[in-house]
Amino acid sequence: xxxxxxxxxxxxxxxxxxxxxxxxxxxxxxxxxxxxxxxxxxxxxxxxxxxxxxxxxxxxxxxxxxxxxxxxxxxxxxxxxxxxxxxxxxxxxxxxxxxxxxxxxxxxxxxxxxxxxxxxxxxxxxxxxxxxxxxxxxxxxxxxxxxxxxxxxxxxxxxxxxxxxxxxxxxxxxxxxxxxxxxxxxxxxxxxxxxxxxxxxxxxxxxxxxxxxxxxxxxxxxxxxxxxxxxxxxxxxxxxxxxxxxxxxxxxxxxxxxxxxxxxxxxxxxxxxxxxxxxxxxxxxxxxxxxxxxxxxx
Amino acid sequence: xxxxxxxxxxxxxxxxxxxxxxxxxxxxxxxxxxxxxxxxxxxxxxxxxxxxxxxxxxxxxxxxxxxxxxxxxxxxxxxxxxxxxxxxxxxxxxxxxxxxxxxxxxxxxxxxxxxxxxxxxxxxxxxxxxxxxxxxxxxxxxxxxxxxxxxxxxxxxxxxxxxxxxxxxxxxxxxxxxxxxxxxxxxxxxxxxxxxxxxxxxxxxxxxxxxxxxxxxxxxxxxxxxxxxxxxxxxxxxxxxxxxxxxxxxxxxxxxxxxxxxxxxxxxxxxxxxxxxxxxxxxxxxxxxxxxxxxxxx
Numbered sequence: 001x002x003x004x005x006x007x008x009x010x011x012x013x014x015x016x017x018x019x020x021x022x023x024x025x026x027x028x029x030x031x032x033x034x035x036x037x038x039x040x041x042x043x044x045x046x047x048x049x050x051x052x053x054x055x056x057x058x059x060x061x062x063x064x065x066x067x068x069x070x071x072x073x074x075x076x077x078x079x080x081x082x083x084x085x086x087x088x089x090x091x092x093x094x095x096x097x098x099x100x101x102x103x104x105x106x107x108x109x110x111x112x113x114x115x116x117x118x119x120x121x122x123x124x125x126x127x128x129x130x131x132x133x134x135x136x137x138x139x140x141x142x143x144x145x146x147x148x149x150x151x152x153x154x155x156x157x158x159x160x161x162x163x164x165x166x167x168x169x170x171x172x173x174x175x176x177x178x179x180x181x182x183x184x185x186x187x188x189x190x191x192x193x194x195x196x197x198x199x200x201x202x203x204x205x206x207x208x209x210x211x212x213x214x215x216x217x218x219x220x221x222x223x224x225x226x227x228x229x230x231x232x233x234x235x236x237x238x239x240x241x242x243x244x245x246x247x248x249x250x251x252x253x254x255x256x257x258x259x260x261x262x263x264x265x266x267x268x269x270x271x272x273x274x275x276x277x278x279x280x281x282x283x284x285x286x287x288x289x290x291x292x293x294x295x296x297x298x
Numbered sequence: 299x300x301x302x303x304x305x306x307x308x309x310x311x312x313x314x315x316x317x318x319x320x321x322x323x324x325x326x327x328x329x330x331x332x333x334x335x336x337x338x339x340x341x342x343x344x345x346x347x348x349x350x351x352x353x354x355x356x357x358x359x360x361x362x363x364x365x366x367x368x369x370x371x372x373x374x375x376x377x378x379x380x381x382x383x384x385x386x387x388x389x390x391x392x393x394x395x396x397x398x399x400x401x402x403x404x405x406x407x408x409x410x411x412x413x414x415x416x417x418x419x420x421x422x423x424x425x426x427x428x429x430x431x432x433x434x435x436x437x438x439x440x441x442x443x444x445x446x447x448x449x450x451x452x453x454x455x456x457x458x459x460x461x462x463x464x465x466x467x468x469x470x471x472x473x474x475x476x477x478x479x480x481x482x483x484x485x486x487x488x489x490x491x492x493x494x495x496x497x498x499x500x501x502x503x504x505x506x507x508x509x510x511x512x513x514x515x516x517x518x519x520x521x522x523x524x525x526x527x528x529x530x531x532x533x534x535x536x537x538x539x540x541x542x543x544x545x546x547x548x549x550x551x552x553x554x555x556x557x558x559x560x561x562x563x564x565x566x567x568x569x570x571x572x573x574x575x576x577x578x579x580x581x582x583x584x585x586x587x588x589x590x591x592x593x594x595x596x
Contacts (some may be wrong), residue, residue: 019457027444028452028476031459036447084414089406108387109458110453112410116382117447119414123421124442140438144422145324149415154326160407161329178326193356 006288009113010049011063015049016040018065018072020126035106035114036121039079043097047290048187054283055191055205069129070139070190073122076185077147080118083111085254086154120146131194136151138193146186155179159244167245173214175245180220181213188212201274208270215263215291221246222256222293257293264288302584306348309361313347314338316363316370320423325415333412334419337377341395345514346485347373352581353489353503367427368488370435371420375445376481378416380410381455382431396543417445418526423447429492436491455478457542465543471512473543476517479511485564499572506568513561513589520554520591555591562586 001009019040027033049071053063064211086093087108094211126140134152145151155178162175187223188209192202225248267288271281299307315362317506319337325331333430347369384391384399385406392402401409424438436510445450460473486507523546545554565586 009362016341023447026447027447029447029455029459032447032452080414081393084410087387087410089385089410112382112387112456113451113455115414116417117451119417120442120446120451122438124446127439127442133435136435137425137431140413141422141425144418144425148418148422149321149325149327150331153411153415153418154330157327157330157408159410161327202577218325 004283007283008046009142012046012050014063014068015046015053015071015075016146018068021078022072022076022121025295026124031110031248032114032117035102035110036118038105039075039083039102039114041116042099044079045076047287048073048078048183050287051187051190051209051212051284052194053182054287055188056194057161058279058284059195059197059281060278061195066111066129066131067191067194070194071092071166071187073086073125073143074190076122077126077143077152080115080122081147081152081156083115083118085174087111090156090160099185100266109169139190142189142193143186146182151178151182152180155182162245165245167250169247169250172245172247172250176214176217177210180217181210184213184216184298185209204259204270210271210272211263211267212288212291215260215267218247218256218260218263219291219293222253222260225253227248242288260291260293264291271297300584302581302588305581306344308335309351309405309517310344310348312361312366313344313351313369313373314368316423317374320370320419324419324422328402329408330415331410333400333408334416336403337381337400337412337416338374340397342373342377342586344373345585346376346481348585349482349485349507349510349575349582350489352397352585353486354492356576356577356579356582357489357495358576359440359493364427364429365492367423368492368528371423372481372488373484374416374420374423375441375450378420379445379450379454379481381413383417385409390456415434433491437488440487441484444480449476449480450478453480460543463543467545467548470543470545470548472553474512474515475508476542477507478515482511482514483507502568502572504573509561509565509568510586510589513558513565516545516558516561517589517591518536519546520558522550523551558589558591562589 020037023033023036023040027036036067052071052074053067056063056067060172080094083102085091086096087103093101095101101111102114122143123140126136126143129136131139147153155175158175159179162171167175185206188205191200192205197205224246250256251259268285271284274281318335321331321334321338325334350369350372351365354361354365380394381400383389384512385401391399393399399409400412404412420441421438424434424441427434429437445451456473457477460469465473483504486503487500490503495503522544539595545557548554565585566583569582572579
């Protein structure tokens with residue numbers, strides 16, 4: 001196992017136990033609890049919480065319970081968004097990561113409510129965290145901004161509106177900056193907030209995460225184009241069929257690969273520009289490799 | 299006009315302009331904005347924000363911008379819950395307050411997302427409010443707790459689960475304590491938090507609001523039984539048809555009326571027990587009258 005893999009294997013259970021502990025102690029209804037936990041434990045890669053932790057470590061600090069709680073809240077927001085996106089009224093997906101989606105197992109009503117509860121719970125978890133009140137507020141505000149009508153939700157609306165309509169590269173990038181980019185930016189910037197970085201550093205972290213977010217989406221589109229249903233554990237070529245805008249459709253495969261490479265290079269360069277005392281981006285650089293196409297679907 | 303009506307007419311626009319201002323400045327997409335504003339302006343009675351303001355005034359304080367913002371956030375949470383509850387996957391209501399429901403006008407996908415955006419926006423609005431950070435956190439935590447998997451969302455799940463199943467009075471009351479009671483309790487208790495009341499007073503406010511919340515639901519059930527579709531602006535006798543548990547079905551009309559009266563008497567008695575210096579519950583007592591059956595559908 002690589003250093004990153006060992007670290008992940010050690011750290012992720014701490015994030016997951018925060019999520020599970022929260023749901024167990026904050027949910028009045030057994031079926032609702034089951035539905036929430038089903039999607040939390042449906043086998044995601046936990047890219048977002050790992051970015052929180054890797055950023056905190058890059059600034060020479062050790063992750064604390066509060067770090068795990070912020071990472072947990074972020075993963076709850078991400079999970080809610082997947083549950084709602086998969087609904088028949090939205091993307092109508094039956095499978096995600098090789099498992100039946102929430103509404104297939106629990107019905108549409110409970111899936112909507114499990115999503116609502118995970119979103120609400122994420123804010124409750126942050127509000128309960130033992131951090132200085134002003135830092136907690138800053139994180140809460142940033143999380144809401146990233147997830148809301150100027151962030152992820154707006155991205156999802158753009159996505160729906162752009163079906164059967166051709167977007168330019170710039171428009172597609174703007175869509176993904178909101179739809180997937182906003183939470184990835186929160187992941188990295190929250191690591192900076194948790195370690196008390198100044199505005200200038202937070203702004204660089206935001207730039208870094210912006211490139212990472214775009215790379216994430218370009219890679220996802222490329223893998224979707226390349227992989228088969230079995231390998232991905234979800235329907236593929238579906239984006240094509242639904243007339244969705246993807247980077248390979250827009251740019252062709254080769255230019256999409258180059259665009260991915262360019263985003264990752266820019267991300268690396270920003271990390272290099274942050275090389276002051278105590279800054280050790282080893283884990284972040286390792287994580288960038290996860291966004292390379294050659295790593296395949298892991 | 300009564301004193302309450304004059305006060306309402308003066309104060310409600312201040313809450314509404316906070317909501318509208320927030321949505322206008324925090325929403326990236328025009329159609330999403332339109333969908334959110336449609337449901338916000340669909341003609342609700344604004345009971346919850348009025349309770350926040352009336353409680354603040356009862357403690358001898360004047361409502362400030364921060365009060366209006368907390369009241370606005372609460373109404374946003376309430377509105378999100380109505381949009382999601384009306385969805386075909388949930389209660390499948392085409393009409394609310396005499397107007398087409400959100401998903402009828404904007405489609406299911408945008409209705410789900412407008413709800414998500416209003417919920418997320420409510421937390422963003424509280425986080426942005428210029429209050430002391432610890433008070434803001436207390437309100438945020440309380441709002442999330444009231445709205446989430448131990449509060450309103452759990453109540454909605456119980457409601458779905460109890461269809462075609464007979465509940466006892468205690469079970470029905472427990473359901474409504476979560477489904478509608480939780481936000482009404484937040485309304486009153488947040489007024490106490492905003493005016494720096496101690497734990498003992500907050501606990502009494504919580505009791506007061508608990509009785510008010512039950513009265514609210516019993517009255518709603520009674521009106522549904524009595525009124526016609528035209529008068530109510532939504533389908534009635536529908537609860538009956540769907541095999542839903544209501545107080546009139548469970549207790550009969552007369553006992554349900556007595557139960558409503560008993561809840562309001564207990565609410566009044568708690569207000570009397572709070573009669574220390576500077577406490578002036580005039581507006582709250584006027585608001586209790588809104589929960590009486592004789593006031594009809596206003």
